[in-house]
Amino acid sequence: MVVYYNVAGRKVGSHVLSMATLGALFGGSWxxxxxxxxxxxxxxxxxxxxxxxxxxxxxxxxVEAEEKKAKQ
Structure with a gap:
C-alpha cells in the first residue's frame, strides 16, 4: 500500500520520496x-x-626525474 503526500501541489507516493531521499544521500556522499x-x-x-x-x-x-624514470 502506498501513502500519497502532497508536495508542491502534486501527489507524490511514499516510494518516490524514499527513492529521492536515498538518491540524494548516496549522490551527495559520493x-x-x-x-x-x-x-x-x-x-x-x-x-x-x-x-x-x-x-x-x-x-x-x-628526485622527481628519478621517480619518472622508475615508473617507465
Missing part, C-alpha cells in the same frame, strides 16, 4: 568523498639563504 585534485603540492621551502633554496629545488627536481 560527491563529497570523491576527493579533490590529485596534484601533489610541495610544502614551502624555508631556506636561510638563496643558495640553500636553489639546492633544495634542484634536489627535488632530481
Amino acid at each position: 560527491l563529497a568523498l570523491r576527493g579533490g585534485d590529485k596534484k601533489q603540492q610541495t610544502p614551502p621551502i624555508n631556506a636561510s639563504s638563496k643558495d640553500e633554496e636553489q639546492f633544495v629545488q634542484e634536489f627535488l627536481k632530481n
Whole structure:
C-alpha cells in the first residue's frame, strides 16, 4: 500500500520520496568523498639563504626525474 503526500501541489507516493531521499544521500556522499585534485603540492621551502633554496629545488627536481624514470 502506498501513502500519497502532497508536495508542491502534486501527489507524490511514499516510494518516490524514499527513492529521492536515498538518491540524494548516496549522490551527495559520493560527491563529497570523491576527493579533490590529485596534484601533489610541495610544502614551502624555508631556506636561510638563496643558495640553500636553489639546492633544495634542484634536489627535488632530481628526485622527481628519478621517480619518472622508475615508473617507465
